[in-house]
Amino acid sequence: MTTMNTTPEPLTKKDFKTDQDVRWCPGCGDYAILNAVQGAMVELGRRREDVVFISGIGCSSRFPYYMETYGFHTIHGRAPAIATGVKLANPALDVWMVTGDGDALSIGGNHLIHALRRRVGIKMLLFNNRIYGLTKGQYSPTSEVGKVTKSTPMGSLDTPFDPIQVALGAGATFIARGVDIMGAELIEVMKRAALHEGGAFIEIMQNCNIFNDGAWADVADRNIREDHLVHVKHGEPLVFGRESDKGIVLRGLRLEVVSLADHAVEDLLVWDETDAAMAWLFCGQVSPGLPSPIGVLHSRPAENFEDGIYRQLAAAREKKGAGSLDALLYSGDIWTVEG
């Protein structure tokens, strides 16, 4: 088993780049995310050999090829299961998973929810561009209702998943959200995720400028985004808007946007990231018309699944002594035939 260490010799972002040409479409949101992840690795002081990137299939899942760490580009939807195996074999490794909305929420939905409910210590990055990019533009499980694509010429009919709701429902203990082009904020939530005791889930709103350009236009457009985003911070009131002139209050079981012209900051909801119920309130179906929350939506400490496994191994050794093949084979009802 390896141990993670930080040494005085600092690495730079360049140290986390591979010799492979990055092959996402020009203008893809993934470039910005790659840059942020490499930045986070540097700021966290990670050693390259202790980090593993696991991905499934899709545009986002090419990610490991561009990280100078250990990497495994696996099969469609199965990254959470493979990452779980890596953690079971060596809990000391820093395991990151990169997935997309189709990979994680469609073909891999089962593995995602189970890895989250088990609290495997994997840090998951879900790049959500609300479209199938690598197969050239079919609607995805996060596409809005009525999405017209090659496979839905008259518009899609199915209600999309909200990845945050899925993660909350599955019992994730760290849930955060970022935007591809908001690098500084992304790095902050990634650092929080990295240091979180337990698994972490980060949805990254990402643009696909080829098949779904403007997927998140309202939160990506610098001119208007502050009116459509709220940066949630633990212990701080929910204030947002270009002029910081709006806030969010709790009314009954719903959140509501108010103008600070006629409300005091003291009336606003103070964000408590340890309270999962608060994150639920932000979900579209519960409180319509809210800005998109960015930052750490929920965080509560929990034992990693793999740590629990190793605790049991140690307890068994303590109780029975280290395993001996002789003792195992020559046990129970045995008898000897003399020669």
Add this chain to the structure above:
Amino acid sequence: MSSDAKTTNDRAVETLEQATIRFAGDSGDGMQITGSQFTNTSAIVGNDLATFPDYPAEIRAPAGTRPGVSGFQVRFSSFDIHTPGDSPDVLVAMNPAALVVNLKDLQPNAIVIVNTDSFGKVDLQKAKCETNPLEDGSLDAFRLVKVQLTTLTKETLKDDGLDAKSVQRCKNFFALGMVYWLYNRPLDVTERWLHETFGMRRKKPELAEANIKVLRAGYNYADITGLFQTSYEVPKADLAPGTYRNIQGNQALGMGLAAAGVLSGKRIVLGSYPITPASDILHQVAGYKNFDFVTFQAEDEIAAVCSAIGASFAGQLGVTTTSGPGFALKSEAVNLAIMTELPLLVIDVQRGGPSTGLPTKTEQSDLLQALFGRNGDSPIPVLCTQSPGDCFDAVIEAARIAIRYMTPVVLLSDGYIANGAEPWRLPEVSDLKPIEVRHPGAEDAEDFRPYRRDPETLARPWAIPGTPGLQHRIGGLEKQDVTGNVNYDPVNHQRMTDLRHDKVARIAQDIPPLETHGASEGKVLVLGWGSTRGPITGAVDRLFGRGESVARAHLRHLNPFPSNLAEVMARYETVLVPEMNKGQLALILRGQLGLEVQSYSKVEGQPFTTDEIMHRVEEILG
């Protein structure tokens, strides 16, 4: 603890070389426990033995019906045997359904012990009996022993204050006590087991006491009433010197996995999803935590194999256990392990198919799935287990190949081996050969290439996360030779496809030549794989003993084959291939070696009997 129930009797004792008993009842009647207890006692007494548990897929099928009958057959002997016997000498039938479905298999003049308390009108209706078999003459060919098992059990426990249901559940031990008397077996092995199971583990000492009381009552009842004119003795078998234990196939697989971990110095990470008849392996190894053995019950079959692959990537030995339908779900992931050239053990305990098929019945019909059930040209080594005890060696061998050649390996077992039992001569742990593991280290960083191959085995290096300087990326996309970078070049794809093929073919260099037993050349070679070894051995040895020109050979390795296979087959006029499928090995032998073989197919969910194979060979001999 010795039993005071054992008394001497003055009736005749006849010595037999072997006997076969079948216990049959409802799935809730405890027939599997009853059979296992008789088996354990016979093992300790020193007999050779073989068992065949046969039970319905339903946990509690409708009581008293024919499909709900659960059976356990045990054959024990004073000589070397290979199968659980073709036809029982004794049938214990707890109800009419258990009686009628088993009658056809019995020896003429077999002893039939029935519980007459369950032959009422309703019981007969449930079993779809128009007349009472106890009265309609259908048992005339047998020695019928009528016992009021339920009444006698109630009577025995009338002062114990147990509830009616618990009393009712003890009646199988009354029957067991009677059969112990019939074969002059001691009671102490079962009494000890009852104390351990009910008394210590389940903290219900009153149930242990009640069952022991009923067991002794059954024994004494047989003794006092003179129901049987004769009792029997089957002396110790002349087994090879050594220490033995009674073992089931799934148990031996679990122990073999623990051994593979110790021998390789690798932690075993076993990802599995419950499936009949493989689940017992997971149960078994879940108790090996002090071996640093990690078990993971995944959310599905796919996650189970994927977690194992992740573990192998991280430098431990990933294992997944399953049966046919689960193996089908794992195909894509197994191909990922083929492409990324990671060690992985896939253990398939085969059952009747296709689809959900016959979950509790045995079959060998996953061979072609193992060999070819994946997209692309995806060669994989395939091995099989041949008997319960053999599972231990087979799984160590499979692990050795997986690690040495950096490849997933399929190990095929089947339901017959999984649940069947035999005395197993325990290996000397010090005789087990270590499994060599090599990981490149930081010192190899300068010139490290993830797909540079070992010239002898063509294996790529197993560089594991945590090693400074060896960071690399792998995945399911085609690799460039040597560098392992993603590459779609046509010439490279041809080369990599050839390399993956050649690597698996090269394993033949480590496979011992196929041995034959019997005539070294001649008329008939019976060639088998997997669990048919028992009946083939029984049949061919008997024919060869009679001076017939026959031989037998049993394949452990199904891909690649032992190098001398074609040469061995060519020494016989006819090669007969009995398989519990529609001729899958026969197809491969014809296609791969271009040699004609006679396929002998049986897919009844039941193993071949020795007689069936003997008759087929006799037909060929003419």
